[in-house]
Amino acid sequence: MSEEDADSDENDRKTGVDDFEAVTDAIHDRIKPDAEERERLREVADRLLERAEAAATDRCPTADVLQAGSTARGTWISGDRDIDIFVRFPPDLDRKTLERYGLEVGHETLPEGHEEYAEHPYVKGTVEGFDIDVVPCFRLESATEIRSAVDRTPFHTKYLEARLDDELAADVRLTKQFLKGIGAYGSDLRTRGFSGYLTELLVCEYGGFRPLLEAAANWHPQVELDPEDHGKERKTGSTSRGESVDDVALSFDDPLVVIDPTDPERNVAAVCSADNVARFQHYARALLEEPHIELFEPEIPDPLTAADLREHLERRGTTPVAIRFDAPDLVEDQLYPQLQKSLDGITMGLDDRGFDVFRATAVADDTAVILVELAVSERPAVERHDGPPVHVRSHAEGFYESYADDPDAYGPFIDGDRYVTERPREFTTAEAFLESDRLFDVGLGAHIETGLEDEYTVLVGDEIAALLEEFGQELARYFDPTP
Template sequence: MSEEDDESDDGDGNRDLERVVAEVRDRVDPDEDERARLREVADRLMDRAGVAATERCAGADVLQVGSTARNTWISGDRDIDVFVRFPPELDRETLEEYGLAVGHATLPDGHEEYAEHPYVKGEVDGFDIDVVPCFRLESATEIRSAVDRTPFHTQYLRERLDDDLAGDVRVTKQFLKGIGVYGSDLRTRGFSGYLTELLVCEYGGFRPLIEAAADWHPPVVLDPEDHGHARGTGSSSRDEVVSDGDPPFDDPLIVIDPTDPERNVAAVCSAANVARFQHYARELLEEPQLDRFESREPEPLAEAELREHLDGRGTTPVAIRFEAPDLVEDQLYPQLQKSLAGVTRGLDDRGFDVFRATAIADDTAVVFAELAVSERPAVERHRGPPVHVRDHAEGFYDTYADDPTAYGPFIEDGRYVTEREREFTTAREFLESDRLFDVGLGAHVETALEDGYEVLVDEDVTGLLEEFGTELAEYFQPRP
C-alpha cells in the first residue's frame, strides 16, 4: 500500500470517528428545554434548603454538586445533588441531626438513606434529589468523611471544564456505559463520573483519551496537579504514563486526586475494567461504530440453550443458592466476592478444579462454578518430608504407621508417602458439609447459609434460569 493510500484510509477513519462522536454528542447533550427544567427545579430546592439550613445554623450554606452542577450530565439523567455545608466546629451528631431536618424540609415526601452520613432522598417533578449534609472545610485534606470532598471536586472541575470539554465528558460517559464499565459502585468497580471528568481534562478530550488508553501499559499514573507522585517527580505524567519506580498506589490506573494528593480517584476501578476500556478504545479507533456507545444486555438464556452449553463444554456446573442478605449493593457484592473466592479455593484445594466461577444476586444469591473435575478417588496421596529430615520424618511416619485406613507410609523419591481416605469424593458432598463454613465466607453470607441453602449440580442448575436467565446468558456468552 502506498503512503497516499495509507493517509487516505487514516483520513477516512478520522472522519468516521468524528461523524460517530458528533452523532453521539447530539444524543447525549441536554437541549435548552431540559436544561431549563433542571435549573428551575434545582434553584427552587436550593432556596428551600438554604432557608431550612440557616434557620438551624447561621453558618450553614448550600451548593449544588455532581454532574448537573458541572454541566457534564447526560440527557435523560435526572439526578440533582444538594449539599448542605455546616461549620467544622459542629459535632458529627448535630450535623446529622440538622442535615436530616434540612433534608425533610426540602423534600417533605423524601425518605432517609444511609451512607457515611444519613441523608434524605426524594423525587420532585421527575428529578431524583439527594440532600446531603457535610462539613465546610478549607481543604479536602481536612475531610472528616468522604462526602466532604465532593464540593472541592465540583469547584475544581467547574474551573476547568469549558463547553467543549463538558461535551466530551458526556460522550466519554456514554462510551463507558455502552461497554459496561461506568460506575464506581462495588458491583461494577468501574469509572466514576469524577474520574471520567478528570481523564477528559487531563488528555484534552474524548479522542485523545481513547487514543492514549489504547496504548496504556498499567500501572498508569496521572497526577493532574503535579503533586509529585507521577514518575517520582513533580511533573504531570500525561505524556509518560508508565511509572519508572514504585507507583504510589497498588492499582492498575492511578489518578491522584487534585484536591487530595493522598487519594487515588481510580482506586475502585478493577484491572478487568481498565483492560475493557483499552480493548474497546482500540475497537472504536479501528472501526468507529455507534453500537460501541450502546449497552448490549443479552436475551435471557433459554433452558435448551443452557443444556446445549453444558453438554458442549463437558464441565460440571455447581451452584449454592440462598436468600440474598438484606444489604445495599455496595455491602452485598464485596461479601459475595469474598465468598466466591473462599468457595472456589475450597473446591480447588479438594481437587475439583474450578474452571470458571461467578456470584450473582437478586431476591436470592448464587455462587456458581464450573468444575473440570467433579468426582475424585476414594483415596488421596499425602507426601511427607524427606526421610533424612529426621524429626519431621519420624513424626509423619508415626502419625500414619498405625492408621488402619491408610496405605503406607512408603518411600518414594526419598520421601515418606501415604495414601489416605479422601474426606470428600464429590463436590456436592463438600458443598453440603459443615466444612463449607471454613472457607472464609462474607459474614452476612455465612449467616444466610446457616439459615439454609440448596446445592444444584449438573442439569439442576437450569432451575436458576427463571431468576438469572440474563446473568447466565452473560456467563455463557462472554465478551471482553
C-alpha cells in the same frame, strides 16, 4: 512506498477520522440535554437550593448550600435526573449536630423524601421526575481536612468548574456514554468501574474523548496520572504519557492511579477493577479501529433458554455447581463485596480439594447464587500425601509414626527420598463438600454465612436450569462472554 500507496493510506486515515466523527457526532446529538431539559433542571434545582438554604441558615446562620455532581458541571447525559444538593456547616459543629441538622434540612427540602445512609445519614427524594439528594457536610478549607468522603465533593465541583468548557463537557458526556455502553461506568461495588468524577478528570487530563481513547489504547498498567503534580512517591515504570519515573515506593497498587487533585492522599480510580481498565482499553482500540454506534449502547442479552443451556453444558464438558440461598437484605455496595469474598473462599475451598475451578461468578436478585464451573467434579477415594524427606529425621519419624498404624491409609512408603502415604479423601465430590459443614470453614461474607446457615440449595450439572427464570440474562452473559 509509492505515491499511490501513500495517497491510499492518507485516504484511509481521513476516512477513519470522518467515520469516528460521524459516530461521535450522532451520539452527542442523542445524549446532549436540550435547552428545555436544561431549563427544567435549573428551575427545580434553584427552587430546592433556595428551600435548603433557608432551612439550613435557620439552624446555623453560617451554613450555605451548593449544587454538586454532573448537573452542576453540565456533564450530565440527557435523561439523567440527579440533582445533588450539599448543605455545608462550619467545622466547629459537632458531627452529631451536623447529622441532625442535615436530616432536618433534608426533610424540609424534600417533604416526601426518605432517609438513607452513606458515611452519615442524608435525605433522598423525587421532585418532578428528578432524583434529589440533600447531603450535609463540613465546610473546610482543604480536602485534606475531610472528616467523611462527602466533604470532598464540593472541592471536586470547584476544581472541575474551573477547567471544563463546553467542548470538554461534551467530551465528558461522550466518554460516560461509551463507558455505559461497554459496561464499565459506575463506581458502585458491583460494577467497580469509572466514576463520573474520574471520567471528568481523565477527559480534562488528556484534552478530550479521542485523545483519551488513543492514550488508553496504549496504557501499560500500572498507569499513573497526577493532574496537579502533587509529587506522590512513584515506582519505576511508566506514567500515562510514557515518561520514566523514579525507583521509589508507590503508595497505590491499583492498575489505574489518578491522584485526586484536591487530596493527594487519594487515588480517584481505587475502586476501578483491573477488568474494567482492560475492558476500557479493549473497546478504545475497537472504537478507534472501526467506529460504530453500537459500542455506545449497552448490550442486553436475551435470557438463556433451557435448550441453549443444555447445548453449552454438552459442548463444554464441565460440571457447573451452584449454591442458591435467599439474598441478604443489604444495599448492593454491602452485598456484592460479601458475595465476592464468599466466591473467593468457596472457589479456594474447591481448588484445595482438587476439584479444579474453571470459572465462577456470583449474582443476586431475590435469591443469591454462587456459580462455580468445575473441570473436575469427582476425585478418587484416596489422596496422596507427601511427607518430609527421610533424612530430615525428627519430622520424618513424626510423619511415619502418624500413619504407620492407620488402617485406612496405604503406606507410609518411600517415593524418591521421602515418605508418602495415600489416605482416604474427605470428599470425593464437590457436591458433598458444598453440602457439608466444612463449607463454613472457608472465608465467607458475614451476612452470606448467616444466610447459608439458615438454608441453601446445591444444584449440580443440568440442575442449574432452575436458575434460568431468575437469572436468564446473567447466565446468557456467563455462557457467551465478551470483553
